[in-house]
Amino acid sequence: MLFHMSMAAERPEQAARMIAELWGGRAYPFPPVAEGSWIAMAGDDRGSAIEFLPLGTEFHEGEGDAMVRDVAGAPVRHGPVHVAIATELSIDQVKAIGARHGAPTKVCSRGPFRVIELWLEGTFMIEVLTAEMQSEYLAAMHFEGWEAFLAEGARIAA
Template identity: 35%
Template structure:
């Protein structure tokens, strides 16, 4: 299970409140990173999103404590949130979340925020979701209860094994061919 993810946006408070609305969740300040918020889903699992200002990156701490167990103070050695000069418009990272809301409710929220919204039919009908472009830069995939049920079904190991066995075999064969090419010349 993925417990939480951090995303960087231009208006963290606004985005945090919209995520909370989609989830019927709650928003809290996130002290480790200034001007950031922690959005908790109302799912009984502790699912959350840390919403930080655009340009925020996480860097590793420095040094290590002499001894390290569960009682060792480690704050000075832990990862830290810092601001970077780089603020990409788009990123490869995206987030797929569940909601109790309907497609129409999701659309209404996105349109109110003036964010791109599209009901998607992924994989030629394999599954559906609602694509919401947070601030028109970050892709958030939102799934209704029905869409979530289908997603859970198609991501089971049994389904994936059947669906991708041919693709996996082709990938292995392709890799073996390219390794054999290295022997030429």
């Protein structure tokens, strides 16, 4: 089970506010790790959250028992990391929020389920799943469901 994750953003506050809106949650400053960071909180029973740190923030292990420390590094704009989140909103509502925040959106198939790709700052992919998409995901993302998908000849997207 995932409780929270962190990611870099050029505009951490705007990113946190957008995700909080998708969740029906709230966005707050997040000072514990890096100055200028923000957090989107879902307000659910798991404490689901995404921390947004300024682009270029790097985590480094603290000395001894000291906690993680942040170090300014070179900004990385693209990478293989993404996150999938749930929303109670409709496809049109998600697209409208994306448009308001300058985040391109489109509905895509992942084989046994669909997602809305929302591109934070045009570089970080967030898969947003509506209630119907969550049902598709949950029907496929267990051992037997995934093995059946693979047995049907699933292929890597070109």
